[in-house]
Amino acid sequence: MSDWKPRLIASDMDGTLLRWDDTVSEATVAELGRWRADGVPVVLATGRPPRWMVRIREVLGTGTAVCCNGAVLLDLERFEIVHEDPLDPEVLESVTTELRRQQPDTWFAVEYGLEFRHEPIYEPRWDVDAPGVAEATLAEMVAQPVAKLLARHESMTRDAFVDLVGDVVGDRATVTTSSTDALAEISAPGVTKATGLARVAAGHGVGPEDVIVFGDMPNDIAAFRWVRDGGGRAVAMAHAHPDLLDVATDVTGTNDDDGVFAFLRSLH
Known part of the structure; x- marks a missing residue:
């Protein structure tokens, strides 16, 4: 070549x-x-x-x-x-419910294209005061399609947490990571x-x-x-x-x- x-x-x-x-x-x-x-x-x-x-x-x-x-x-x-290509609310609800059942200290945030919502306990690492960033309840966040669901854990290692998320999610969505933290990035299947x-x-x-x-x-x-x-x-x-x-x-x-x-x- x-x-x-x-x-x-x-x-x-x-x-x-x-x-x-x-x-x-x-x-x-x-x-x-x-x-x-x-x-x-x-x-x-x-x-x-x-x-x-x-x-x-x-x-x-x-x-x-x-x-x-x-x-x-x-x-x-x-x-x-x-x-x-967004994640559907039905998948969002089932995935977040199961993740929180298995790891109660999992915190969530979502990307809606140009906007970002996070649970009050979820600590954004960047752009905390940027336009489009706001707190919301989990029920509010999963009520509409999202571009990306973020799941964070403050005490597990990155690879262990991402593996856990992948096992829970299965083929309902796509799981990956680009962080050094225990942060899983979840997108629509495929x-x-x-x-x-x-x-x-x-x-x-x-x-x-x-x-x-x-x-x-x-x-x-x-x-x-x-x-x-x-x-x-x-x-x-x-x-x-x-x-x-x-x-x-x-x-x-x-x-x-x-x-x-x-x-x-x-x-x-």
Whole structure:
């Protein structure tokens, strides 16, 4: 694949495109600009909700972002949601009831596209005072479809809690994580970054064999498998979770070492 070049570039944000200080290097921005000038779309594929995309929009400007682990597609230029695959209230109620029965100290929050609701006891780590953020009861939160359900536990380890959530949820929804905390991210069944990326790529007439994707966490695994199995390049950051490294085709430097920039630059 020495002369291989992507027709679509996809990248996770936190821990991948963004450095640990939440910025994108000038070199990376310039490199992405060169590819876009050659007609190669740049797609962000993130667990972040749309409301966390304002600052990156100021950096990259245009394109489609795959948000909430594939549940939401956001047009960055217009800042409009163009597609959504939500979790149904019936599933939300059954999943939250069973999780709380098995682990009473599980706290919940939900993403509604541009809004965020959390139980009073749930402690948001970011954007606590941002517009669209509010407290609500669990009954209120699960009464309507949501883009993503968040379940947090303050004393269990991340992997043990995510495994527990996965066992409880079964095939009713998709469970993943992108956090170092015991935080499980729950989406509609079958919805992953892979499904979101596939939809965006198809809109550009691109298949997985022509896609390069960068990531660092377990919520990138589905996208890595889609790209790898289709003949594209799935590039893990040097510090990536071991489960993601297992399905990668390549490894690059860390986010603070501008690993995305370095790998793309090597393809010229």
